[in-house]
Amino acid sequence: MNASPTASPTAATDAIQVRGVGKRFPGVIANHDVDITIRSGTVHALIGENGAGKSTLMKILYGVQKPDDGTLVVGGEEVSFGSPTDAIAHGIGMVFQHFMLADNLTVLENVVLGAEKIHGIGDAARRRIVEISTAYGFDLDPDELVEDLGVGERQRVEILKVLYRGAKIIILDEPTAVLVPQEVDALFGNLRELKAEGHTILFISHKLDEVLAIADDITVMRRGTTVGEAHPGEVTKRELAELMVGSELPTPEKTASTVTDEVQLEIEGLTLTDAFGRDLLSGIDLTIHKGEVLGIAGVEGNGQAELVETVMGMRKPTAGVIRVGGEDISDWDTRERREAGIGYIPEDRHRHGLLLDAPLWENRILGFQSREPASNGFLINRSGAREDTQRIVEEYDVRTPGIDTNSRALSGGNQQKLIVGREMSGNPVLVLAAHPTRGVDVGAQAAIWGHIKKAREEGLAVLLISADLDELIGLSDRIEVILRGRLVGEFDPQTVTPQDLGSAMTGGADEPADDQTQEDRA
Template identity: 70%
Template sequence: MATAAPPPGGPALEKGATGPAASSDLAVELRGITKRFPGVVANRDIDLRIRRGTVHAVVGENGAGKSTLMKILYGMQRPDEGTISVEGREVSFSSPADAIGVGVGMVHQHFMLADNLTVLENVVLGAEKLHGIGDKARRRISELSAAYGLDVRPDRLVEDLGVGDRQRVEILKVLYRGARTIILDEPTAVLVPQEVDELFANLRELKAEGLTVVFISHKLDEVLAVADEITVIRRGTTVASVLPGEVDSRRLAELMVGSELPSPETRESTVTDRPVLQVEGMTLHGADGRAQLEDVTLTVHAGEIVGIAGVEGNGQSELVECILGMRAATGTVRLSGEDVSTWSTRRRREAGVAYVPEDRHRQGLLLESPLWENRMLGHQTQRPNARGPLLDRRAARADTARIVQENDVRTPGIDVLASALSGGNQQKLIIGRELSGDPVLLVASHPTRGVDVGAQAHIWESIRQARAAGLAVLLISADLEELIGLSDTLRVILRGRLVCELDPRTATPESLGSAMTGAALPGASEGAGR
């Protein structure tokens, strides 16, 4: 097993001890961390040493114990065994406030924001004593936003922000509170390559100023590009500590899951000439009168995957919601030749529209309900969940067991709460649910966001199999390799318009990213509006 040389400075000091000055090189040290939950050991004797002024990546499968470990470091959970030292001093956290108090902040994968408050109100909430709640706080937010290229406007309502903007607000919240060690959970999940480069440049600036970043990601190439050191966790324990120069992405994947990296590449074409989804002239205006979608026209055929690429906030979410009937737009939506423009969301779903939402926690699951109830979510009027006007719990439970087995959802049983599953297992449950019942169209919005390479491979294969069986798929993703690998047709959305069409066989992440930002629009004159 590959192991890195130990970081300089030796072990962090116990409380009250003295020792060599080199021990100050450690920003954080976790020793012997063990955390048990009923029926499962989430962390087992984990050791983690993070040097100050570095980017330290923590990688592992969903369910490997990364999230639990980070919650322990951030004071959200208390370890059953082991010690935490921050900057050479042993500490004990009872809450995140304790962690923030010693300079440890966390940006969660699933954001902790109040939709009905402004950016400023979200940032200062709980930290009012730092800079008040008025102009001084606004100036500080603007300074941080400018310094780190976050492009955050203090007075915008959070409910009006896209996923990428929400992430930047969360990063700003941590910086605002003066964190010196920042935990970033899947920070690049919603970014295009150019934005990833900008984020990495920001991380290097943080390092140069002596700040420390704990970087959690499933994108192994990015981990190798930005991390100074990498710790691999498998099944609740640390299995390796490596330097980026010692491993490539395939070796890192083997350390994580025991197998090589999956590929999103599709096989032979299954595209037919039978249109399933036809959108014509779709236009949507926001409350301020500005066009969020403008004259969008596209077709998805049976057996075809049409990929939509775009920087977050350019109309992807609005397009999905209009197709699902969640928003009223002008223009026409046809499903298998029938005009469904005036149909309710429920009626469209009953007609065979499957939907994987971009945020599984906010839109795809009832976290405090058992798996079998989540299986019925969005399908409660259809078999096997219903028999006539009544719910059929027995049939729903039996079908949930089938979905769990066929999709390798790792759970002790179908009565487990959805919140108890790892992100990858939650997503596999959603995929299994949405591909049940012979849908004709799958609208998949970021289907592999925040899942490990094992779950990613399963989801890709499920979509490929559905495509081969004749399903029409509209795929929206921030993972450009996923878009290029899975799609039969690629469309780029920019400021609410479909501006060009690219051939996935010749497109690269760089060319696609350039088209998404408007820097280069290959084929724009011939592809737009088709």
């Protein structure tokens, strides 16, 4: 790993060589002594816990940031990128975890946006898009609106975008985070086609079984540097986890039931219609008891986000009743619901969970502006908020230089642990947890699972939304599947498989009759 870039006789066959790369920010060493060799025409996996330095390294490879130390060699040429445009010019493309697509534009319009000079915006662009889509089995219609596409199809649009710009090296950041098992299989088929055509894939993931299934080579990062390399077939998930975090791979194992007879959340006939008269939610009936975790499984875009936001008071339903602890809260605003003890772990922590340029102690106050310890009811209690933030940092293992650090400086996993700690504070009666472990490493994942289990044992009711089907099965007492805004089936976590859920989520399984579905839920 420490060989000179010019010393290797196989240097010409390497897509990327990273040698001694370092990057520092005020008070933080993000990368130091990073060494990676990525062979051309392979899938190279990069794994590591949050804060290990993966994101910083990716930004360096894509030209978003410049390294303070070390060298980058791309295709045998030493390079220095000043922007993503430079990286694209050297054949590097990146597909980010959060898709960067305009829903109101077509596939063609999204692909050519910002790349109009390549093939224009007309027939030549259309022919090239069809050509790429056909060559790699993407099956995309250039004229289809992105808002009408499923998550797997949107991801293929993102990959098509970088191929359209001439990328031979494609960086994929957590590409399976929002996919069901069937979509993961389809993606891996696409990646194998790309590899067969000579493309190089840098695959970043926390899902070690998937890494072992698709990667040719694996590099492990810890605390800002590379600590090991491995090859599938020669290493187990447990060994990879120990390299990553120094401990065994956690699993969300089922514990004894803590479900009580007392209903905490009750929803009857909940319907939500958009401005065009389309039902986003239709006739939702569900109950959650104290001490129960109800999991909601669904392909993104089928109404689970709208369900959570409606219960939270962020959207006003067209019809239906919401009760918490037997009290009708349908007309309450978000602040009243927060004060009644509803916690909210949002699916997008940056948009709805944090003020990125505010210190941690100020982020502790969000949603608690009228409650102790953040407030005395009239004024913000600065000392109380700071003291409780320090408690959260210690109890939830939020790794930070201090509570005056801006939340933007924290890794994604530590940001998430701060949010979970905040939302579990103040004795909540109901927590709406939307993708609580998305994009976090196995260490942070285990910690968050532990906090949810502990709160459940203490009588908390949890509505859990997750794209991680193993997480849903491991944490939930019951699982409901949502499809096109309707609850279409209930499953027992003790017997259901991820494949069963994936089939139901995509409409591949027979939907129960309405009366049977309601009877099962009663």
